[in-house]
Amino acid sequence: xxxxxxxxxxxxxxxxxxxxxxxxxxxxxxxxxxxxxxxxxxxxxxxxxxxxxxxxxxxxxxxxxxxxxxxxxxxxxxxxxxxxxxxxxxxxxxxxxxxxxxxxxxxxxxxxxxxxxxxxxxxxxxxxxxxxxxxxxxxxxxxxxxxxxxxxxxxxxxxxxxxxxxxxxxxxxxxxxxxxxxxxxxxxxxxxxxxxxxxxxxxxxxxxxxxxxxxxxxxxxxxxxxxxxxxxxxxxxxxxxxxxxxxxxxxxxxxxxxxxxxxxxxxxxxxxxxxxxxxxxxxxxxxxxxxxxxxxxxxxxxxxxxxxxxxxxxxxxxxxxxxxxxxxxxxxxxxxxxxxxxxxxxxxxxxxxxxxxxxxxxxxxxxxxxxxxxxxxxxxxxxxxxxxxxxxxxxxxxxxxxxxxxxxxxxxxxxxxxxxxxxxxxxxxxxxxxxxxxxxxxxxxxxxxxxxxxxxxxxxxxxxxxxxxxxxxxxxxxxxxxxxxxxxxxxxxxxxxxxxxxxxxxxxxxxxxxxxxxxxxxxxxxxxxxxxxxxxxxxxxxxxxxxxxxxxxxxxxxxxxxxxxxxxxxxxxxxxxxxxxxxxxxxxxxxxxxxxxxxxxxxxxxxxxxxxxxxxxxxxxxxxxxxxxxxxxxxxxxxxxxxxxxxxxxxxxxxxxxxxxxxxxxxxxxxxxxxxxxxxxxxxxxxxxxxxxxxxxxxxxxxxxxxxxxxxxxxxxxxxxxxxxxxxxxxxxxxxxxxxxxxxxxxxxxxxxxxxxxxxxxxxxxxxxxxxxxxxxxxxxxxxxxxxxxxxxxxxxxxxxxxxxxxxxxxxxxxxxxxxxxxxxxxxxxxxxxxxxxxxxxxxxxxxxxxxxxxxxxxxxxxxxxxxxxxxxxxxxxxxxxxxxxx
Numbered sequence: 001x002x003x004x005x006x007x008x009x010x011x012x013x014x015x016x017x018x019x020x021x022x023x024x025x026x027x028x029x030x031x032x033x034x035x036x037x038x039x040x041x042x043x044x045x046x047x048x049x050x051x052x053x054x055x056x057x058x059x060x061x062x063x064x065x066x067x068x069x070x071x072x073x074x075x076x077x078x079x080x081x082x083x084x085x086x087x088x089x090x091x092x093x094x095x096x097x098x099x100x101x102x103x104x105x106x107x108x109x110x111x112x113x114x115x116x117x118x119x120x121x122x123x124x125x126x127x128x129x130x131x132x133x134x135x136x137x138x139x140x141x142x143x144x145x146x147x148x149x150x151x152x153x154x155x156x157x158x159x160x161x162x163x164x165x166x167x168x169x170x171x172x173x174x175x176x177x178x179x180x181x182x183x184x185x186x187x188x189x190x191x192x193x194x195x196x197x198x199x200x201x202x203x204x205x206x207x208x209x210x211x212x213x214x215x216x217x218x219x220x221x222x223x224x225x226x227x228x229x230x231x232x233x234x235x236x237x238x239x240x241x242x243x244x245x246x247x248x249x250x251x252x253x254x255x256x257x258x259x260x261x262x263x264x265x266x267x268x269x270x271x272x273x274x275x276x277x278x279x280x281x282x283x284x285x286x287x288x289x290x291x292x293x294x295x296x297x298x299x300x301x302x303x304x305x306x307x308x309x310x311x312x313x314x315x316x317x318x319x320x321x322x323x324x325x326x327x328x329x330x331x332x333x334x335x336x337x338x339x340x341x342x343x344x345x346x347x348x349x350x351x352x353x354x355x356x357x358x359x360x361x362x363x364x365x366x367x368x369x370x371x372x373x374x375x376x377x378x379x380x381x382x383x384x385x386x387x388x389x390x391x392x393x394x395x396x397x398x399x400x401x402x403x404x405x406x407x408x409x410x411x412x413x414x415x416x417x418x419x420x421x422x423x424x425x426x427x428x429x430x431x432x433x434x435x436x437x438x439x440x441x442x443x444x445x446x447x448x449x450x451x452x453x454x455x456x457x458x459x460x461x462x463x464x465x466x467x468x469x470x471x472x473x474x475x476x477x478x479x480x481x482x483x484x485x486x487x488x489x490x491x492x493x494x495x496x497x498x499x500x501x502x503x504x505x506x507x508x509x510x511x512x513x514x515x516x517x518x519x520x521x522x523x524x525x526x527x528x529x530x531x532x533x534x535x536x537x538x539x540x541x542x543x544x545x546x547x548x549x550x551x552x553x554x555x556x557x558x559x560x561x562x563x564x565x566x567x568x569x570x571x572x573x574x575x576x577x578x579x580x581x582x583x584x585x586x587x588x589x590x591x592x593x594x595x596x597x598x599x600x601x602x603x604x605x606x607x608x609x610x611x612x613x614x615x616x617x618x619x620x621x622x623x624x625x626x627x628x629x630x631x632x633x634x635x636x637x638x639x640x641x642x643x644x645x646x647x648x649x650x651x652x653x654x655x656x657x658x659x660x661x662x663x664x665x666x667x668x669x670x671x672x673x674x675x676x677x678x679x680x681x682x683x684x685x686x687x688x689x690x691x692x693x694x695x696x697x698x699x700x701x702x703x704x705x706x707x708x709x710x711x712x713x714x715x716x717x718x719x720x721x722x723x724x725x726x727x728x729x730x731x732x733x734x735x736x737x738x739x740x741x742x743x744x745x746x747x748x749x750x751x752x753x754x755x756x757x758x759x760x761x762x763x764x765x766x767x768x769x770x771x772x773x774x775x776x777x778x779x780x781x782x783x784x785x786x787x788x789x790x791x792x793x794x795x796x797x798x799x800x801x802x803x804x805x806x807x808x809x810x811x812x813x814x815x816x817x818x819x820x821x822x823x824x825x826x827x828x829x830x831x832x833x834x835x836x837x838x839x840x841x842x843x844x845x846x847x848x849x850x851x852x853x854x855x856x857x858x859x860x861x862x863x864x865x866x867x868x869x870x871x872x873x874x875x876x877x878x879x880x881x882x883x884x885x886x887x
Contacts, residue, residue, distance in 0.1 A: 004348075007341075011349035014125040019446045024184045029126035031378040031416050032073035032082050034117070034423040034866065038103050040405070040471040041066040041381045041427075044389075046397035050472075051103030051111075059098060061263040061279040063213045065390075066380045069098050069426075070208075072117060072131035072177045074187070077416055079212050079378040080239050083247075083322060085177060085191060086206040086303065088285050091139040095282035097208070099133075099423055099866075100142065108152040109753040110762030113423040113866050114145055114161045118847045121346055121366065122373035124444035126181065128342035131374065132847070133175040136166045137201045154755050162835055171197040173310070174843065180342040185245075185324040188339055192317055195310035196843060202309045204285055206256075207320055209234060209247050210301035213260045218392020226298040229255060233329070234302055248329035250319040253306045256284065257299035258292065353443045354879045361878050364821045367848035368875040369443055371867030372418065372436060376447075377426060379417045381471065384409040408474045412459045418451050421852070424762070424864040429470040430455055431478040431537050434485035435772045435870035441492035442876055448489045449504050456482065456511035465514040479537045479564050480519055481776075483512050483571035487578070502582065509575050509589075516572060519565060520596075536560060540758040541640050541726065541765040542624060543738050543747040552741035553629040556636070559614040559622040560645035566600040566699050567649040569593045573697075574651055580661065591663045597649075598670055601686055601699055604646065606678050614643075620707030622646050626740060638736040638747050639711065639718075639728040641765070641773055647708065647780045649699040652787040658695055665695065696787050705784065706794070713809070714798040722830060722859035723769040723817045724777060725751070729856070732767075751856030753863075762863050768853040771871040774817055778877075781810040808887045814877040815886050820859045821848055821874065830859030850874070 017023035036042060037059040043050035054062065059069070068075065070084025087096040101113035121130035141164050148159040166172075176192040195201050215224040225237030234247040234255060258280025264270040266279070276294050281303055283292035308316055321329040350366055357365060387406060389396045400406065418440070419425055420432040433451055440448035454460065455467045462468075469476035486508040494500045536546075536558070546556050573593035580586035604614060614622045616635050622643040624636040653664055663669045667688040674683050685703075689696040700708065711717045717728040732749035747766065748755070754764035784792070785806035793803040796812060804812070820831045823845075831851060832838040839845055850871035852863030 007344050008348040008352055010341075010345040011123050011125065011127060012352070014127055015444070015446065018125055025125035025127065025181070026077060026416075027184055028074060028076055028181070028187055029376060029416070030072075030074050030122060030129050030131070030179070030374045031077060031079065031376060032075045032084060033067055033069045033377045033379075033419075033426045034071070034099050034113075035101070035426045036064045036067045036069040037062075038111075039066075039426060041386065044396050044400075046399040048400070048403055049105075051105055055103060056100060058267060060094065060282050061266050061277065063216060063260060063262045063278055065217065066386075067378060068210075068212050071096065071098055072133055072175075074126075074129070074179055075212075075378060076242055077378070078241070078414065079380070080214075080242050081209070081211060081236060081245060083189070083207070083209050085175065086208050086281060087135050087173075087175065088204040088206075089135065089137050089139075089173075090202045090204070091137075093139070093142065093286070095206075095286050096135060096140070097282070100140070100145075101423060102146065102149055106146055107149050107158065107762070108154055108156060109158050111424050111864075112149070112158050112762065113864075116161065117866065118849065119367065119370040119374040119867055120176075120847075121343075122370040123342075123346050123349060124373065124447060126179070126373070128181070128346040129177075129179040129374070130370075131177045133177070134167070135173045135175050136161075137171040137173065137195075137197055138166055141166065154753070154757070157753065162837060167837055169198055170841070170843070171199075171201070173201070173203060178339070180339045182323075182338045185243075187322045188335055189320040189322060190317065190339060191320070192315055193310065194315040195312055198312050200309050200311050202307070203316070205306040205308075205316075205318065206281060206285070206303035207249060207306075207318065208281070208301065208303040209236075209322070210260050211236070211239075213300070216261070216392060217390035219390070224300060226259075226300055227257065227302045228298045234304075243324050245322055245324050246329065248321045248331075249304045250331045251304070251306055253304050255297060255302055256281065256305050257294040257297050257302045258284075259294070260300040350443065354875075354882060357878065357882055360822050361818070361882070363846060364818070364848055365875050365878050368439070368850060368872035368878075371850055372439055372869050372872050373444075375419045375422045375867050375869050376416050377419050377422060378415075379419075379427060380414045381411065382413070383411045405471070405474045408462060408468065410459075410462065411468060411474065415454060417454065418447075418869055420870065421864040421866050421868045423866040424852075425470075425868075427471045428455065428468075429478070430467060431481055432772075432868075432870050434481045435775070435873055437485045438488045438492070439869070439873045439875055441489045442496075442879055445489065445493040445496065448493070449501070452482070452485050452489050453508055453511060456515060461514070465518040467515055477519075477536060479560075480515070480568040481571075482515065483508075483568055483575060484776075486512065487571055487574050490575075490578075500578075502579070505575060505579060509572070509579065512572060512575075513589075516568065519568065536564060538640075538642055538726075538765050539763045540754060540756055541642050543636060543638055543736060543745050544740070544743065545758055546624070550626075550740050550743055552743075554740055555627050557614065557625040557627055557633075558642065559624050560642040562600055562604045562614070563622075563645040563649055563699060566597055566604070567645075569597040569600060570649055570651045570697055573597065577653070577657060577661065577664075587661055587663070590661050594663050594666065595670070595673070597697060598666060598673065598687060600649075602674075602677055604699055605686060605701075606682070615704065620704070621711060622708075628740075636738060638731070641718075641724070641726045641770075644708070644712065644718075644724075644773075644777060646699040647705075647784075648776050649697075650780050650783045651697045652694045652783065653697075655693040691787055691791070692789060694787055698784075702788075702792070709794040710798050713794060713796045719797055720769055720856050720859075721816060722820050722854055723771075723774045723813060725749075725767055725856040726765045726770055726773070726853075727767045727856075729767070749856070751858075752860065763852065764863070767856040768862055769817075769820075769856055769859070770853045771817065771850075771873055774813065775873045775876070778810045778813050781806045781813070785810065804887060811881065811884060811886045814881055818874055818877055818881060820854055820861075830854075831861040833858070833860035 018025040037054045043053040045053035073084030075082040099115040116134040118132040174194040178190040180188040215222045236245045238244045259276040261274045263277035280292040283289040417428045418436040437448045437452035468474040576589040685701045735746040735748040737746040749767045751767040851861030852868040
């Protein structure tokens with residue numbers, strides 16, 4: 001047995017070898033997406049309706065152009081070779097090769113996965129990975145789920161698989177998939193299949209290996225090379241950049257073969273060009289079609305066909321090994337020893353990252369890290385080729401050149417990217433990815449740095465330096481939090497490793513400066529320093545759609561637009577200040593960002609510069625303002641999290657830094673600029689606040705901070721038992737209604753699913769708790785708390801008579817957010833809602849998922865459920881709470 005020190009150091013050694021380019025530990029990982037169908041990349045329709053263009057019904061029979069998908073599978077970093085499992089319970093109409101869910105037009109609240117899969121373990125080098133799928137023993141109700149969800153309106157909840165009674169009496173199989181690396185190119189695969197039901201149940205298992213189709217698109221050199229048998233081993237061809245691999249299975253059974261080719265006869269009523277197709281295993285196993293598989297036992301898709309009837313409680317263990325080279329595959333004692341070592345190393349590594357956690361917090365932390373790592377997925381898309389088509393395929397319709405993404409011809413991607421959700425969002429989302437990067441920093445700083453800057457590489461950015469938002473609308477402007485993410489990744493890495501990574505910070509700043517230029521020049525439509533952007537990530541938060549002018553020509557001046565830009569300026573200032581410690585020439589950049597922040601502060605907070613000032617002195621809150629063509633303005637008095645964004649623009653500097661960088665002393669360095677624009681008292685309040693030898697930069701002065709905190713910590717408004725709501729609860733009984741010209745609408749507090757179709761999809765910012773903005777607010781409160789110390793206290797909750805410092809309040813908020821996942825005194829986890837099976841069944845109650853957002857009153861998980869990465873930022877909170885006592 002290896003000693004404890006060796007176990008604890010093993011994963012760190014592999015990470016060092018990976019990061020230094022010594023051993024390619026990142027070559028293989030859980031990179032296989034859960035869904036490729038229904039994505040924009042695979043949509044070649046004229047109308048851009050991706051969900052209907054490539055529906056789930058096509059997925060088993062139609063070859064993907066830009067990727068692959070499977071059930072808890074793995075692939076190499078370029079998805080050349082893929083492995084996954086397929087299942088059949090003897091009753092289902094479709095071989096279970098991938099998770100099922102509803103497309104956006106089918107669900108009453110947008111896209112919605114119906115299968116239950118869970119990410120249980122993963123390490124930064126993917127040396128050990130564990131996932132779990134709950135496979136029902138009864139017939140999977142595909143049509144019933146589609147029909148019932150289609151029948152329901154937005155006022156009804158989503159109809160889930162558990163609601164059908166399919167899991168009653170525990171009639172399902174636990175399908176646990178584990179991968180352990182003996183070497184960077186040697187993968188041990190263990191499948192554990194357990195009958196949880198009360199009766200014997202048959203199960204067909206197909207561990208499947210296949211090649212991504214790169215040969216059907218008409219490019220020279222892209223050759224089809226089949227998988228073949230070598231005795232009882234499955235052997236791959238020599239793949240470019242990968243070599244040849246072998247797959248061995250310890251469980252006896254026949255290998256079956258087909259080809260990863262489209263069944264054009266089934267889908268399009270056109271003769272098949274090849275005798276064997278992608279859906280061959282489905283047709284052979286489920287439909288009994290003997291001619292669907294290749295009797296010559298060769299093809300680009302192969303599987304071991306295994307059948308067994310499991311007794312109640314019985315576990316069937318199937319071991320496989322996928323490896324490169326000529327050495328024979330080893331099972332038995334050697335296999336078991338390596339597997340167990342990787343399990344121990346996984347636990348030891350995360351104990352090293354955050355030592356001493358209580359059992360339940362450890363479970364949550366491990367699940368959050370596992371979900372982030374499992375949601376690193378292979379992503380490929382060449383927009384130019386997507387627009388123009390491939391040589392061997394029909395020419396795409398001309399309408400696609402008028403699509404929203406047509407201007408992004410330069411985008412050429414083939415990367416492993418952290419996805420928000422491996423099924424519902426199987427593509428990058430920019431501001432989600434920035435939060436993921438900060439979450440990664442706590443246990444995998446190299447991946448955090450890579451993901452933080454990935455979208456700012458030349459292959460992603462537009463010629464004008466805009467970074468893409470997400471594939472549905474690449475040009476949408478997401479909140480500009482890239483500089484925040486870069487600085488936080490740098491700080492977390494420095495704290496953990498003791499050495500500052502200055503090259504990373506310098507490189508990040510260079511890329512961020514280009515993006516900053518785009519924001520400064522393209523998103524100030526009026527030229528008066530009022531930054532808009534319309535979307536800014538908050539979907540349906542406003543009474544009117546903020547992306548577009550109203551019918552009468554009125555525009556909405558957003559309370560968060562200027563604030564996001566001011567926050568960006570301060571984050572870039574922080575980076576420049578940090579770099580200037582060792583390289584004084586960065587002082588020039590510090591000056592630039594000080595000037596920009598001052599100008600933005602004046603714009604937001606000075607009526608003479610901004611005729612539609614967003615601060616309402618009467619209510620003590622920042623509101624959106626409607627600006628009419630005749631010049632008149634009015635507040636849109638709906639208190640939402642958009643009005644809290646000004647709190648995010650905060651930083652403070654110590655006396656040593658002020659002496660080194662005199663430009664930070666705005667009262668003196670910019671007196672010439674401010675004296676004609678505002679009064680000395682305004683400068684003192686807004687730009688020159690000093691306390692304990694520190695200087696505060698903030699959009700929100702002290703008096704406004706106190707007034708905002710009264711509402712922020714009021715349980716009848718923003719403060720939920722589980723964090724900060726996105727909309728004040730006062731609108732539950734008194735909706736905010738507004739009429740402008742011919743347009744009239746009302747906004748109500750809706751704590752869960754979206755009741756309106758604005759933006760479509762399943763997101764809702766009208767009441768739920770969103771983890772990323774809660775985290776940003778918590779960090780801002782801590783910055784204010786660091787500046788003011790114990791001299792600034794607030795009532796928490798408002799009206800309780802309990803007065804706390806902002807630092808203590810931040811810990812209280814973190815505690816509420818972590819309590820979404822912890823078991824309470826009754827043994828319930830809030831995010832699981834009222835489903836008894838989930839709350840009390842021993843095989844479900846400790847399975848943790850990190851939803852897109854959470855019910856504003858009871859904490860139930862809502863929206864995307866299949867590991868939404870930015871909610872895993874709760875791991876950072878668990879880490880902090882383990883170090884600081886909550887008052």
